[in-house]
Amino acid sequence: MPKPEIAGVIAGGINKNAVKRAISSGADILELRVDTFKNIDLSALRAGVKELKEFKKPIIITVRSTKEGGAAEIADTVREEIFKTLTPVADMVDVELGSVKILKNVIDFACKHKKKSIVSYHNFAETPDSRTLKNIISRGVRAGGRIVKIATRVNAAEDARRLAGLLIDSRHELIVIGMGEKGVFTRVLFPLLGSRLTYGSVTGKTAPGQLSIGTLKKQFALYGF
Numbered sequence: 001m002p003k004p005e006i007a008g009v010i011a012g013g014i015n016k017n018a019v020k021r022a023i024s025s026g027a028d029i030l031e032l033r034v035d036t037f038k039n040i041d042l043s044a045l046r047a048g049v050k051e052l053k054e055f056k057k058p059i060i061i062t063v064r065s066t067k068e069g070g071a072a073e074i075a076d077t078v079r080e081e082i083f084k085t086l087t088p089v090a091d092m093v094d095v096e097l098g099s100v101k102i103l104k105n106v107i108d109f110a111c112k113h114k115k116k117s118i119v120s121y122h123n124f125a126e127t128p129d130s131r132t133l134k135n136i137i138s139r140g141v142r143a144g145g146r147i148v149k150i151a152t153r154v155n156a157a158e159d160a161r162r163l164a165g166l167l168i169d170s171r172h173e174l175i176v177i178g179m180g181e182k183g184v185f186t187r188v189l190f191p192l193l194g195s196r197l198t199y200g201s202v203t204g205k206t207a208p209g210q211l212s213i214g215t216l217k218k219q220f221a222l223y224g225f
Contacts, residue, residue, distance in 0.1 A: 003225055004191035004192060004198060004216075004220050004225055005028040005029060005191070005196070005197050005198070006026060006027050006028050006029070006197070006198055006199070006200045006213055006216050006217070007027065007028070007029040007030070007031045007060060007197045007198070007199045007200070008022030008023070008025070008027030008029070008030055008031065008200055008202050008213050009031050009033055009199050009200065009201055009202060009206050009210070010022065010030055010031065010032050010033065010202060010203070011033045011036040011037075011071075011202070011203050011204055011206055012036055012037065012038060012203055012204075013037045013038055013039060014032065014037075014045070014048035014049070014051075014052065015203075016051075016052075018202050018203050019052060019055060020055075021202060022200075022202045022213060023055055023057060025200070025202075025212070025213040025214045025217065026200075026213050026214070026216070026217040027057065027200065027202075027213050028057065028058075029057060029058045029059070029060060029197065030052065030055070030057050030058070030059050030060065031059075031060040031062055031094070031199065032049065032059060032060065032061055032062065032086075032090075033062050033064065033071070033206055034061065034062065034063045034082055034086070035062070035063050035064045035065075035066075035070040035071045035072050035074060036071040036072070036206065040074075040078075040082065042081065042082065042085045045082070045085065045086060046085050046086060046089055049061075049086055049089045049090055050089045053089075058091040058092065059089075059090040059091050059092070060090065060091065060092040060093070060094055060118070061082075061083060061086045061087060061090045061092070061093050061094070062093075062094040063079045063082050063083060063095075064094075064096070065079075065096050065098065065099050067096075067098060068096050068098060068120070068121075068122040069122050069124065069206075069207060071206075076099065076101045076102050079099070079102060080102040080105055080106060083095070083102070083106045083109065083110075084106075084109055087106075087109055087110050087113055087115055088113050088115075090115065091115060091116065092110075092115060092116040092117070092118060093106060093107075093110045093115060093116075093117055093118065094117075094118040094120055094149065095107065095117065095118070095119060095120070096119075096120050096121065096122070097119050097120065097121050097136065097139060097140050097143060097145075098121070103119070103143055104143070104144075107119070107143060107144040107145070108144070111144065116146040116147065117144055117145050117146050117147070118145060118146070118147045118148070118149050118175065119140035119141075119143050119144070119145030119147070119148050119149070120140075120148075120149035120150075120151070120175075121136045121140070121148075121149065121150050121151070121152075122151045122152070122179075123151070123152040123153060124153055124179065124208065125153055126152065126153055126155060126159070127152040127153060127154060127155070127159035127162055127163060127178070128152065129162070130162050130165065130166075133150060133152075133162065133163075133166055134166070134170075136148070136150060137150070137166065137170060137172055137174065141172055146173065147173045147174065147175060147196055148172060148173070148174055148175070149174070149175035149176075149177075150163070150166065150174065150175070150176050150177070151175075151176075151177040151178075151179055151207065152177075152178065152179060153178075153179045153180045153183065153208070154178035154179065154180050154182045154183030154186065155180070155182060156182070157182075159178065159182075159183070160178050160182070160183060160185075160186055163176050163177075163178050163186065163190070164176075164186075164189075164190065164193060167190060167193040167194045167195055168193065168194075173196055174194070174195060174196060175195055175196045175197045176190050176195045177190065177195070177198070177199070177207075178190070178209075179207055179208045179209050180208045180209050181208075181209060183208075183209050184209045184211065187199075187209065187210070187211055187216065188211075188216065188219040188220065191220075192223060198216060200212055200213030200214075200215075200216045201213070
């Protein structure tokens with residue numbers, strides 16, 4: 001079984017102290033949630049991402065849409081410009097399947113620069129039925145996603161079982177997360193079932209039920225990781 005990987009979520013801006021704290025806590029990857037950043041000056045952001053290379057950790061660029069949990073309303077044209085500015089100096093991009101106006105361009109640009117694309121789907125109200133979830137995975141793969149991420153709210157045990165089934169049955173590389181209080185355990189269990197990443201907070205939660213990196217590491221240690 002591969003070692004579970006934790007993405008440390010960097011919110012608010014590029015802060016080296018926060019990055020150092022994330023890495024010392026056990027982050028394997030850094031996710032820069034640019035939609036939460038207070039200052040979005042493209043040249044400064046690019047320089048800041050380049051400086052993070054000294055930590056030798058893969059970097060994910062995420063500019064989340066407000067429809068799927070983004071912190072700020074950023075026009076699609078601006079989001080695409082942010083992706084194109086930062087992709088060459090990062091390692092991965094995360095763009096929503098629902099961001100149809102920029103999805104293809106962001107993925108094509110990432111591919112051109114030999115970067116991985118995560119195509120994501122977030123539902124903060126419920127977990128759709130299995131057929132819908134499998135269709136989302138198929139659409140994400142067809143869109144060019146190297147990894148498909150599904151994060152949905154868990155309202156009952158059946159929701160968690162349905163999400164776990166995706167990891168057991170799928171041939172594709174997935175990130176699967178159950179959000180909300182009833183889904184917290186999935187952030188520890190699902191990486192053990194094959195979910196590519198779990199996300200740990202550094203400066204504050206960016207999703208319902210998100211755990212700190214330190215808590216995730218302690219939980220994984222219980223299972224020998």
